[in-house]
Structure formats: C-alpha cells, structure tokens
Amino acid sequence: MATDSWALAVDEQEAAAESLGGLRIKEKEEKPKAEANGTAKPEEDGEKQTTDEDDKDDKAAQSLLNKLIRSNLVNTTNQVEVLQRDPNSPLYSVKSFEELRLKPQLLKGVYSMGFNRPSKIQENALPMMLAEPPQNLIAQSQSGTGKTAAFVLAMLSHVDPAHKWPQCLCVSPTYELALQTGKVIEQMGNFYPEVKLAYAIRGNKLERGMKIQEQIVIGTPGTVLDWCAKLKFIDPKKIKVFVLDEADVMIATQGHQDQSIRIQRMLPKECQMLLFSATFEDSVWRFAQRIVPDPNIIKLKREEETLDTIKQYYVLCNCKEEKFAALCNIYGAITIAQAMIFCHTRKTAGWLAGELSREGHQVALLSGEMMVEQRAAVIDRFRDGKEKVLVTTNVCARGIDVEQVSVVINFDLPVDKDGNPDNETYLHRIGRTGRFGKRGLAINMVDSKHSMNILNRIQDHFNKKIERLDTDDLDEIEKIAN
Numbered sequence: 001m002a003t004d005s006w007a008l009a010v011d012e013q014e015a016a017a018e019s020l021g022g023l024r025i026k027e028k029e030e031k032p033k034a035e036a037n038g039t040a041k042p043e044e045d046g047e048k049q050t051t052d053e054d055d056k057d058d059k060a061a062q063s064l065l066n067k068l069i070r071s072n073l074v075n076t077t078n079q080v081e082v083l084q085r086d087p088n089s090p091l092y093s094v095k096s097f098e099e100l101r102l103k104p105q106l107l108k109g110v111y112s113m114g115f116n117r118p119s120k121i122q123e124n125a126l127p128m129m130l131a132e133p134p135q136n137l138i139a140q141s142q143s144g145t146g147k148t149a150a151f152v153l154a155m156l157s158h159v160d161p162a163h164k165w166p167q168c169l170c171v172s173p174t175y176e177l178a179l180q181t182g183k184v185i186e187q188m189g190n191f192y193p194e195v196k197l198a199y200a201i202r203g204n205k206l207e208r209g210m211k212i213q214e215q216i217v218i219g220t221p222g223t224v225l226d227w228c229a230k231l232k233f234i235d236p237k238k239i240k241v242f243v244l245d246e247a248d249v250m251i252a253t254q255g256h257q258d259q260s261i262r263i264q265r266m267l268p269k270e271c272q273m274l275l276f277s278a279t280f281e282d283s284v285w286r287f288a289q290r291i292v293p294d295p296n297i298i299k300l301k302r303e304e305e306t307l308d309t310i311k312q313y314y315v316l317c318n319c320k321e322e323k324f325a326a327l328c329n330i331y332g333a334i335t336i337a338q339a340m341i342f343c344h345t346r347k348t349a350g351w352l353a354g355e356l357s358r359e360g361h362q363v364a365l366l367s368g369e370m371m372v373e374q375r376a377a378v379i380d381r382f383r384d385g386k387e388k389v390l391v392t393t394n395v396c397a398r399g400i401d402v403e404q405v406s407v408v409i410n411f412d413l414p415v416d417k418d419g420n421p422d423n424e425t426y427l428h429r430i431g432r433t434g435r436f437g438k439r440g441l442a443i444n445m446v447d448s449k450h451s452m453n454i455l456n457r458i459q460d461h462f463n464k465k466i467e468r469l470d471t472d473d474l475d476e477i478e479k480i481a482n
C-alpha cells in the first residue's frame with residue numbers, strides 16, 4: 001500500500017538521520033526563527049533575487065503577517081463544498097453556536113471573542129469535528145475564514161480536564177505560528193481554566209523523565225516528535241485529537257512533512273485527525289491523505305477577483321527618474337486618498353520612498369528586511385490612514401488586502417522568476433472582489449520595450465484594455481479621476 005511504502009521511506013530517513021547523531025532535526029527546528037520572522041538575508045547590491053528558498057520563507061512569514069494584521073473574518077459569498085466520508089449520513093450544518101451544545105464555559109469564551117455566529121466553514125466543520133464518534137476532516141479555505149477558531153473549539157471541547165495528560169496535539173509549521181494559535185486557545189479557553197496548554201517549541205526545555213500534564217500541546221513538528229518519541233514527555237497513545245495546521249506551509253518546509261507523518265503514525269487508530277490548509281495543490285492533497293485516513297472534506301473557494309471595476313492605464317517613461325516625475329504629475333493633478341505603489345526590488349522601493357518623502361508625502365515603506373511584526377505595524381498604520389502612500393516590494397505585499405486603497409501604481413510590472421508576466425500577482429494587486437466592488441484606478445509604469453511587452457501580454461491575458469496616459473497633460477490626468 002502507498003502508505004506502507006511511505007512509512008518505510010520515513011523509517012529509512014529516520015535511521016539515516018540518527019546515524020548523523022540526530023543533529024539534523026534540531027538544526028531544522030532552530031533555523032526557521034529568523035526566516036519566519038521575515039528577517040531576510042542581506043541583499044547583494046541591494047537587489048532582491050527571488051529564489052525558491054525566499055518563496056518558502058515567505059509562505060510562513062506571509063501566513064504570520066496575515067494573522068497579525070487581521071482583525072476579523074474574511075467574508076465570502078461562495079458556498080462550502082462538502083464531501084462526506086459516509087455519503088449516506090445526514091449532513092449537519094449549524095447556524096448558531098448554541099446548536100453545538102458546547103460546554104457553557106466554551107460558549108462564553110466564543111462570545112467573549114465577539115463571535116456571534118459560526119463562519120461559513122465553521123457551519124459545516126464544527127458539527128463534524130464535534131460529532132461522536134469523532135470524524136476525520138480535511139478542510140481548505142483561505143486565510144481568515146475561521147479555521148483556527150474551529151479547530152481550537154474542537155480541541156477544547158474534546159479534552160477531559162480531570163485527566164492530567166496531553167489529549168490534543170496540534171502542530172504548526174513555525175514557532176511564531178504555534179504561538180499565534182496558542183493565543184487563540186488561551187482566549188477561547190479563558191473561562192475554562194482547568195484546561196491547560198503546553199508549547200512544544202524549541203527553547204522550551206524540560207527535565208528528562210518528566211511527563212507533560214497539560215491537556216493540549218501545540219508545537220512545531222520537530223519538537224513535538226522529540227517529545228513523543230525520544231524524550232517521551234507525551235504519551236502519543238493517549239492523544240484523542242491531532243490537528244495539523246497550515247499543511248501548505250508545512251510541506252514547503254523541508255523535513256516537516258516526514259516529521260508530521262512520524263508523529264501521526266504514533267497516534268492511536270481512533271484518534272481524530274484534522275488537517276487544515278489555505279491552498280490545495282496536488283502535493284498538499286497527497287500529504288493530507290497520508291495524515292488523515294477516511295476524511296470528510298470541506299472546501300471553500302476563494303472569492304474571485306475581477307478587473308471589471310478597475311480603470312487601467314499605462315505611462316511611457318525611459319527610466320526610474322522619469323517614472324517618479326510622472327508619479328509627481330499624477331499626484332499634482334488628482335486627489336489620491338491612499339495609494340499602494342509596487343516596486344520590483346527593495347532598492348527601488350527604498351529610493352522611491354525617500355524621493356516621495358522629500359516631496360512632502362507621508363510615506364510608509366514595507367520592505368523584506370523588516371521583521372513580520374514590523375511589517376504588521378506598518379500595514380496597521382497605513383490602514384489607519386496615518387500614511388497616505390505605501391511603497392512596497394511584491395513579496396512583502398502578497399496577499400494583503402487594504403480595502404480602502406483606491407489607486408494602485410505598478411512602478412514596476414509584476415514578473416515571475418523567469419521574467420514573464422505574473423498575471424496572478426497583477427490581478428491580486430489591483431483586482432477587487434465582488435464584495436468591495438468599489439471602482440479602482442491602476443497605473444502601470446512602462447520603461448522599456450521589454451516592460452511594454454509584459455504589459456501587452458497582461459492586457460491580452462485579461463482581455464481588458466489598458467489605456468495610455470500622457471502624464472504631461474494635466475487635463476488628461478484629471479479626467480481619469482472621474
């Protein structure tokens with residue numbers, strides 16, 4: 001069976017790692033700290049070269065950033081797709097938390113967090129997760145749709161506080177993400193103080209021979225594995241609920257996939273397995289199936305973005321100084337409440353932010369060398385309107401929604417690693433979802449034959465005309481604001 005050959009491969013790798021003195025796992029565990037913080041390595045010549053490694057770091061950092069800047073649920077008009085393990089059993093969904101017959105302490109916790117009713121994904125996921133006998137679940141929906149809150153509630157509901165040993169185990173891809181989930185557990189369990197939480201993360205050193213008494217353990221795969229297998233702080237056979245969060249980020253980090261599989265194999269057959277992911281490419285799906293036998297599957301499609309309500313223009317220039325001059329002309333002609341400006345490299349972003357400040361603009365700069373917490377603070381200030389212009393590189397701003405931004409300027413057009421148009425990023429930068437169907441304005445700066453070619457290809461891809469704008473003609477600029 002596929003699972004067996006996989007298990008065999010894991011065993012071989014484990015043996016190999018042990019023959020290296022077991023150092024490997026520790027190193028992997030310790031390295032992500034700087035990465036997950038978004039502390040990038042120094043750039044040569046100040047130019048950002050995107051590599052696969054950057055992308056991987058970026059996934060965990062991006063996910064953390066999203067958590068830090070989010071203040072409420074991401075709404076969606078899409079319907080949840082449910083695939084049941086047993087298609088004959090009735091499909092339950094709930095419209096209120098009361099229907100779930102939660103412990104009063106938990107219901108109080110949920111309401112104290114300001115949740116009035118279950119989110120779309122929670123409507124279906126919660127009844128499945130709280131069912132008796134426990135059901136396994138794979139759930140996919142974009143960040144901010146309520147997955148964490150759902151599995152935290154499930155874990156808190158399943159523990160028996162009278163038992164002083166770990167009963168729920170949750171693995172997260174990084175130390176920082178584990179801490180974020182831990183915070184949700186603490187908030188939701190605020191009125192249920194008998195339930196305790198332990199963090200299986202590097203740096204949390206326990207005495208040998210000790211047994212964990214906390215009912216919920218959250219941690220990163222390497223440390224959780226050590227605590228279960230090598231150090232035996234946790235008896236995996238007593239685990240009732242196993243949660244694997246952010247599966248897509250998990251598999252992007254080397255070693256985590258194997259470690260997660262090894263943990264899963266130590267758990268009892270009847271343990272409830274829950275896996276969550278924001279995206280579901282084939283590799284995530286294959287991993288999910290290995291972790292979760294006989295799953296129910298819940299999927300919630302992302303809200304589609306559209307260019308329909310966006311007016312798109314391009315400006316022809318010869319160099320970055322000319323692009324900056326064009327930008328000044330645009331600012332001189334129309335009132336721009338808030339704008340986001342995207343640059344290809346940190347160097348350009350830094351330069352442009354400096355030039356704009358000199359012109360008297362209140363500028364925020366989002367740059368790759370900033371820690372994730374610093375980036376979150378910059379975005380928060382911008383959202384609060386403390387700065388009117390946000391200059392950013394693409395990597396930093398991926399996935400960030402700043403709804404009130406009415407003007408987006410591509411100081412450099414988005415391209416992928418091979419220099420081809422990055423249509424997805426273009427759409428995400430300037431597109432709007434149906435919900436925020438406000439009109440928007442996008443201005444693309446073109447400074448070479450090559451970038452003109454990119455622009456044409458983007459235009460063809462979306463089959464939407466991008467009009468030329470002459471930034472020396474103030475009357476013409478004024479017209480685009482209407």
Ligand SMILES: Nc1ncnc2c1ncn2[C@@H]1O[C@H](COP(=O)(O)OP(=O)(O)OP(=O)(O)O)[C@@H](O)[C@H]1O
Nearest residue numbers: 071072073115117118119143144145146147148149
């Ligand atoms: N039922 C609810 N009603 C109101 N707010 C909710 C509800 N469920 C979750 N939230 C809030 O919505 C935000 C997103 O929820 P949550 O973190 O659970 O989403 P997620 O899908 O796990 O996203 P991520 O994986 O990025 O954390 C959080 O601020 C959370 O407190």
